[in-house]
Amino acid sequence: MVSTIIEDAAVRHHGLLIPVLQEIQEHYGYLSEEAVKEVANKLGMKISDVYGVASFYTAFSFTPKGKHIITVCNGTACHVRGASRAVDILSEELGIKPGGTTPDMQFTLETVACLGCCAIGPVVVADGKYHGNMTPAKVEKLLLNLRKGESIEKDKICV
Amino acid sequence: MTHITIDGIDFDASKGSTILDVAKFLGLEIPTLCYDEGLSAWGGCRLCLVEIGTGKRTRLVSSCTYPVEEGLVVRTATKRVIDARKMVLELLIAQCPTSKTLQDMAAKMGLDKVRFKPKWEDCIYCGLCVRMCEEQMNAKAIGFANRGEKLKITTPFNINSEDCRKCGACIYICPACTLRCDGPNPENVLCGRCYNDLQPTCLDVSDDYNCWMGLKYLNVESTGFGAVCPSPHIEASFITPPNSSRRSKSSSLPLPDIQNAPGYGCENGVR
Ligand code: SF4
Ligand code: SF4
Ligand code: FES
Ligand code: FES
Numbered sequence: 001m002v003s004t005i006i007e008d009a010a011v012r013h014h015g016l017l018i019p020v021l022q023e024i025q026e027h028y029g030y031l032s033e034e035a036v037k038e039v040a041n042k043l044g045m046k047i048s049d050v051y052g053v054a055s056f057y058t059a060f061s062f063t064p065k066g067k068h069i070i071t072v073c074n075g076t077a078c079h080v081r082g083a084s085r086a087v088d089i090l091s092e093e094l095g096i097k098p099g100g101t102t103p104d105m106q107f108t109l110e111t112v113a114c115l116g117c118c119a120i121g122p123v124v125v126a127d128g129k130y131h132g133n134m135t136p137a138k139v140e141k142l143l144l145n146l147r148k149g150e151s152i153e154k155d156k157i158c159v
Numbered sequence: 160m161t162h163i164t165i166d167g168i169d170f171d172a173s174k175g176s177t178i179l180d181v182a183k184f185l186g187l188e189i190p191t192l193c194y195d196e197g198l199s200a201w202g203g204c205r206l207c208l209v210e211i212g213t214g215k216r217t218r219l220v221s222s223c224t225y226p227v228e229e230g231l232v233v234r235t236a237t238k239r240v241i242d243a244r245k246m247v248l249e250l251l252i253a254q255c256p257t258s259k260t261l262q263d264m265a266a267k268m269g270l271d272k273v274r275f276k277p278k279w280e281d282c283i284y285c286g287l288c289v290r291m292c293e294e295q296m297n298a299k300a301i302g303f304a305n306r307g308e309k310l311k312i313t314t315p316f317n318i319n320s321e322d323c324r325k326c327g328a329c330i331y332i333c334p335a336c337t338l339r340c341d342g343p344n345p346e347n348v349l350c351g352r353c354y355n356d357l358q359p360t361c362l363d364v365s366d367d368y369n370c371w372m373g374l375k376y377l378n379v380e381s382t383g384f385g386a387v388c389p390s391p392h393i394e395a396s397f398i399t400p401p402n403s404s405r406r407s408k409s410s411s412l413p414l415p416d417i418q419n420a421p422g423y424g425c426e427n428g429v430r
Contacts, residue, residue, distance in 0.1 A: 046302075046322065047315045048299050048301060048320070049299065050315070051304060052302040052303055055305045056304075056305065062316070
């Protein structure tokens with residue numbers, strides 16, 4: 001239930017908005033209208049305030065995201081090292097544009113501007129795992145592995 | 160009391176007042192756009208810039224948000240100030256050339272060219288509507304959403320908000336909602352200024368006479384402004400009743416039907 005998560009999160013985070021939204025985003029993969037209203041209600045805020053904050057950060061999404069989230073860095077360093085090729089390959093393979101989600105809700109493709117690890121660019125983050133030096137071949141392989149459902153350790157860096 | 164010098168006038172301002180307050184009290188004209196007496200100052204539009212400091216150490220600040228401080232030296236109309244204001248206005252007009260409020264200001268300030276590509280947007284992000292809704296209407300139905308290029312004023316999720324009282328205050332205060340007329344050259348970024356070359360400005364005229372361009376009841380004899388209409392463009396065909404999608408700030412014009420309008424009563428979206 002949304003409301004129990006919110007209540008729980010609100011207590012733990014002393015009623016701070018962003019951490020509460022983060023937990024909902026994490027749990028459901030997106031912020032539903034219902035959830036936003038509930039958060040406003042629980043934290044004693046106006047819906048427009050919550051919406052304003054939630055829409056400001058790209059970390060929050062109002063539409064459901066896919067099971068796997070692939071984020072390609074298109075910051076300056078990654079861009080000059082050919083990040084666009086990674087984006088092109090992924091867009092073509094998945095049939096979606098950056099920002100889109102496949103109809104079967106398996107993949108969401110996103111781009112960001114710099115993840116702060118330019119040295120290993122171009123960087124592709126798949127479900128929280130950082131993959132560096134992504135050549136087109138490595139991108140294809142990564143996608144294949146994701147499709148096969150290979151288990152992925154979270155927040156691990158692999159270069 | 161705080162002692163300041165503004166345009167050479169020595170003045171004891173009460174603590175906590177802003178430069179704009181003092182200037183207003185002394186009758187010094189400073190253009191404002193995002194400022195309204197009934198709302199908190201926001202400092203968003205930068206039209207009210209003034210120069211503070213002396214010698215080489217001067218800088219521009221927004222007078223509507225700058226509180227007076229002891230010994231402050233203010234100049235409200237130096238070349239630097241005027242140039243900066245004109246640049247700001249140029250940018251604002253490029254964003255939203257359809258605003259009569261902006262066109263009037265441009266006429267007053269003598270802006271005669273806009274070097275930027277017009278965007279024909281319908282909002283200049285002055286935030287007046289948001290503050291109006293929150294501070295006067297206590298509704299907070301609308302707010303800023305997104306950021307950067309995608310920034311916009313909207314209700315949560317772009318749908319009807321239960322918090323909205325349908326009071327229309329946001330429309331009332333919106334400078335972009337005072338649409339300029341379809342005058343002689345509506346495609347031009349700067350309007351024809353039929354009356355704008357004179358005082359009062361276009362907005363004042365349409366308010367006083369409740370007529371399209373202030374022309375319907377006005378002729379050379381009865382202008383009351385002691386001037387022959389300066390516009391070479393005015394022809395009978397041009398004196399048409401306001402079409403319903405164009406609004407004047409005049410209170411006697413029919414108010415938009417907020418209750419039945421899709422969204423929030425403004426065809427341009429949420430207002
Ligand atoms: S009409 Fe609605 S959105 Fe506009 S000021 Fe009134 S309450 Fe706010
Ligand atoms: S909608 Fe109007 S009042 Fe609101 S920010 Fe835009 S221009 Fe200003
Ligand atoms: S540009 Fe990609 S990590 Fe910095
Ligand atoms: S009126 Fe002061 S910044 Fe807009």
